[in-house]
Amino acid sequence: MAEHVILFTGPMGAGKTTAIEKLSEIDVVRTEAANTERQVADKATTTVALDYGEIVLDDQDKVRLYGIPGQRRFDFMWTILKERAKGMVLLVHNDADDPIGRAVEYLDEFADLYAKGGVVIGITRIDIAPGPSVTDYAAALAVAHPDKIVPIYTVDPRQRDQMRTLLMTLVANIETRDMFVERVPQREELVAE
Amino acid sequence: MTSAEWDYARSSAGEGPRYVTGWGNSAVEIHRVGTIPVPVTMRLEVADHPPIVIDFARRTYSATLPFDRYPIHPGSVAITAEAVAPGSPAPFPGIGVQLDGLLWAVGITAFEGSAAPWLRPSDRYRLSRWPNFTELPHTMDYIRMTALLGAGFLSLPELCAGASVSVGQAQRILNALSLMGGLQVVGGVEEPTMVLRQDAADQPRGLFGRLRARLGL
């Protein structure tokens, strides 16, 4: 049985819990607490341990969807879950303070997943804050990590189709990395050298 | 840019309308004008339909009809391109919409599965930026092909083999991505350092294939 763990990360208020609810085939296990940081994200509750949902592939396999708390004070949960993760959906709400900086911060934190192509970024709440644009994010990430091309989409976590596109992109990106091998030089090339 | 280069770029934009047939020839004109290194606006007029106006500098366009409401094979498209001073206002009211949406639609449909004339059979391609697929009509095959192009330089046959798609399907996405400026293209016969595995064809038991089947995508 293979373990397919996908993390949903990003700052508080980006829409991680909603995204998992749209994808999960089971009632999502939620660990929410009253939010005392209303100045950071104006919502009544916030995830303090994890959200958990799943998509059943067959009798043997499931895709496990874990949402982790966005606040850095819960980074022990990040450590626990990232060990098992195959990939990560990073959601960033565009009306956050310095959303691009937050995105880069998360990519640095989950550098191992990033290095193996296991990251896709969803920019949320563009109806509230249209900028920065996808191009702005891509440009900033190209400076921070010039060797990687990360899928960056604008998304509404309430839209199931969009969340599926995000998830399928992530899985495609992870799998295709394994489809390439280093080219073995042909005999004549070796002779020429 | 020297003033001679500026003059050359401006003159490349063209003057007066050019009349072309079909979206294929329109795409060639869009591709040509889109690479001119000065701010250019373009207007495409299909008979009996509202114009499509492009602002290349801001990567936006404006049209009052969605692309799929235009004829599949327009008999005549009048195209006007004009170089404008940097910082000029947009050539349409409002802020327009992302140009990628139009270029994707034109690129996917324009050549009906044949190669765009600016692409060569010996070329290899690699993704330089992901299209914003939540804003574009797409299939799972497009996502898989884009992921493959993001992982290494591929020729057309390699892309077909890796994604288990027809030449026509693969060619459509190459046309569209190159028209959008989303591909690195290298010519010549030299093989890249990383190549596709021999058994790399789409495995139905792979997670992508299984998830796709499960979600009915």
Place this chain on the structure above:
Amino acid sequence: MSIPAHLDPQVKEHAARVLAGMREFAASMIYAAVLTDDGFEVADYSDGRTDASRMASMSSSVQALSDAVARELRIGTAEYVIIASDQGHVLQRRVPGQPLVLAALFDTYETLGKAIAVSKMGAQRMAHSPASEPGPAPAPTAVPEPAPADPAPIVAAVPPRDETTPRSIYAPPVSASGW
């Protein structure tokens, strides 16, 4: 909007008094904290070796996970959580009627029953807001009744018992006056 508990000086002061009161009853209490549901430290009693902020976050997660397990198993509300280890046990519970959690670490010499009782006492005292009960909290006079009547606890981790030194997990019943 009301002031969050971890920013309210009155609540913080009250919490500090409650923790000090707990310590008076249980010298085995090494560390204790009152925290908000979402993991901010309101007050702590510490040996100086514990990162109170980090513990507040972890306790918040543990409490929320325990609640999720209780919900999933349909066994009602998680009354308290025990993490039993070979060098101490952590006991935490919600403060009745408040979005707060009380967590405490006791050394292994303490009986689990007393730890449960002391934490219950602390949580009950914490439930009385400083506004409704101004002035210093009354000093406890006796160890409260152990808490065998509490609903089933969620035991997060139980190490293997050393069968050569068996002992009761409950302290002998004592007077509950003053609680």
